[in-house]
Structure formats: C-alpha cells, structure tokens
Amino acid sequence: MAPFLRILGIETSCDETAAAVVERDADGRSTVLSDVVLSQLDEHSVYGGVVPEIAARAHVEALDTLIEEALKRANVSLAEVDAIAATSGPGLIGGLLVGLMTGKAIARASGKPLYAINHLEGHALTARLTDGLAFPYLMLLVSGGHTQLILVRGVGEYERWGTTIDDALGEAFDKTAKLLGLPYPGGPAVEGAAKNGNPERFSFPRPLVGEARLDFSFSGLKTAVRQAAMAIAPLTQQDVADICASFQHAISRTLKDRIGRGLQRFKLEFPEVGEMPALVVAGGVAANLELRTTLQALCDSNGFRFIAPPLHLCTDNAVMIAWAGLERMATGVEPDELDVQPRSRWPLDANATALIGHGRRGAKA
The missing domain is CATH 3.30.420.40 (ATPase, nucleotide binding domain)
Incomplete structure (x- = not known):
C-alpha cells in the first residue's frame, strides 16, 4: 500500500x-x-x-x-x-x-x-486524478504547441501513435483568428464566431484523411482559409462567421477520421482492456465544444468511454x-537531482522518430 x-x-x-x-x-x-x-x-x-x-x-x-x-x-x-x-x-x-x-x-x-x-x-x-482511470488508455493532446495521439501504458510509459507534421491545432486556431481580425486567444474567438456561421459554405481540405498513419496536418487547412478570405475580401461579419464554422467543421471531420483509426488500433492491440476502453482529451483546445461533441459521438460509436477533464x-x-x-x-520513481535543467523541447515518447524541429534543443515532435 x-x-x-x-x-x-x-x-x-x-x-x-x-x-x-x-x-x-x-x-x-x-x-x-x-x-x-x-x-x-x-x-x-x-x-x-x-x-x-x-x-x-x-x-x-x-x-x-x-x-x-x-x-x-x-x-x-x-x-x-x-x-x-x-x-x-x-x-x-x-x-x-x-x-x-x-x-x-x-x-x-x-x-x-x-x-x-x-x-x-x-x-x-490528469484523467487518473479526476476519474480514477486505469492503464492503458489513449490520450489526444490538443493545445497551442502540440497535437498528439498518445498511448498511455503507465507512469513514465508513453507511446506516440500520431503527431502533427506541421502546425499544432491550437496554433491553427490562433493564426486563423488573427487572419480574420478576431482577438487573442484565437480558439474561443473562432468558436464564438462559428456559432453564427454556415459550416457548409466553404469546402476546406482535410489533410491526411484516409491515410493509414495516425499523424495530423493543419498548415494546408490554414492556407485554404487565407485564400478563401482573400477571395471575398473585404469580409463581412457573416463571412467571418461562415469561414470559422467551415474551418471548425473541417477539423471535426479530420479528427473523426484520424482518431477513429486510433480507436480501432487500440481495440486490436489491447483486447484485454474490455468493453469500455477510454479516450482522454487534454490541452487548451479540448475546451472547444464542437470538437468535444465530435469526439464523444466517435467514442460512442466505437464503444469507448470519452473522458474530458474539467476545463480548468x-x-x-x-x-x-x-x-x-x-x-x-x-510508483517509487527516484526524485531528480538539483542540477536538473529545463528543456524547451521534451517529447513525451523519447523513442519516437522526430518528424519536425530536430536540432540542438532536441525533437519538437
């Protein structure tokens, strides 16, 4: 004990x-x-x-x-x-x-x-604190600096299944907001504007959808938003709302494909977990209600428990x-020595192949 x-x-x-x-x-x-x-x-x-x-x-x-x-x-x-x-x-x-x-x-x-x-x-x-979740489980981390799908095997045991090959999702939200003249932080601003928009007006791309690997890409989507905005400038308030709604819709459809494949892989690799394995979502972008709704529906259809810790x-x-x-x-992990140094880059899965940002400071993702 x-x-x-x-x-x-x-x-x-x-x-x-x-x-x-x-x-x-x-x-x-x-x-x-x-x-x-x-x-x-x-x-x-x-x-x-x-x-x-x-x-x-x-x-x-x-x-x-x-x-x-x-x-x-x-x-x-x-x-x-x-x-x-x-x-x-x-x-x-x-x-x-x-x-x-x-x-x-x-x-x-x-x-x-x-x-x-x-x-x-x-x-x-965090989900072990809030929900008493047992290992193993999947985590989708979506923030300003990271977009990763990670297998959580245990304390200190993490395996990256997918990561962004360019922009993080939070970064895409912030840059889209800035492009459209919306305030910082971009995530809540885009979500707020999207509530009054038509998600079908613009057909934005869904990068990597259909591919077997579980990585993400958002730079092409961000570019498509810029091109759409420039084509109809000057933008009305309704134009901004429609772009935001279409942008969110494209992201929701992208996550549905990417995460759906991850859920199926988890079931194949961990049949012993039982009938209700878990997907945990974390990071600032997890506050977006449309994305939460998409992930909840995806988990429901795949027999997964969806866990989103309280927003704070x-x-x-x-x-x-x-x-x-x-x-x-x-778990008996020894404390760190007092000469431990901060690391601006520190991937959770140290064994994963670096996809972007590899240099003196290490791999970004």
Missing part, C-alpha cells in the same frame, strides 16, 4: 503562473487542497500572442506570492509538504527557468525532494504537475 503523500506543484511553462497542493492517501484517493492560477492574458492579448520575455518577467513577479497563497488555501505549511514538483519542459525557456529554479530553491531550503515534471505527462495523467484542468495548471509528481512518488 502506497503511503500518504502531499506535493506542492509549480507550473510556468507558458503564460499562466500556477501553484497547487495535492494529496493522495494510502488507498490512492486524491484531494486537491488548493489550485491557484494567474493568467497573463491581458499582458499578451495586445500583441496577438504570447511574448516570451513578458511571460518570464510576469512569472518572476507573481510566483512567490502564488506559492504562498496555494499553501495558505491548502491550510498546510511547507514543512507538511512531502515533495516539490515543478514543470521542467517543454515550454518557453524563460518561464521554465523561473519555475524550476524556484522549485529547486524551495527543495534545497526545506530538504524536500524535487520532481522535474514533463508538462505533457501532467496532461497525460485541460488548460495549463499546477494541479496536474503536482499529481504527476505524486504518481511518480507512489
């Missing part, structure tokens, strides 16, 4: 500064004692995207106060915490440095062990970082 454990989590990989305290009892039951997130949306929206230097400075200014607030809300002292978990990558290197160095300092000063957490592992394991746990947060640390502690 695993011991009672309590962890302080720190997340600073992009433009949210976050701290949380999560505990796990001897029977494996978990409790989120505090969850504090400070968004930098106002600082970056004027630029139409995240500015790394601004993000790093904002983390420096806010993190100490947020950690203090997380401990206060959890009604625990630092002495009552068993370990520190801090995001070590992937992400913006300035933000990662702030969070990881803070975690190191707290660990050194308090004598607590430090766990340097892969941000993507936090997403991968789909976007960047420290709860998932603390939980990933707890999972590693409970």
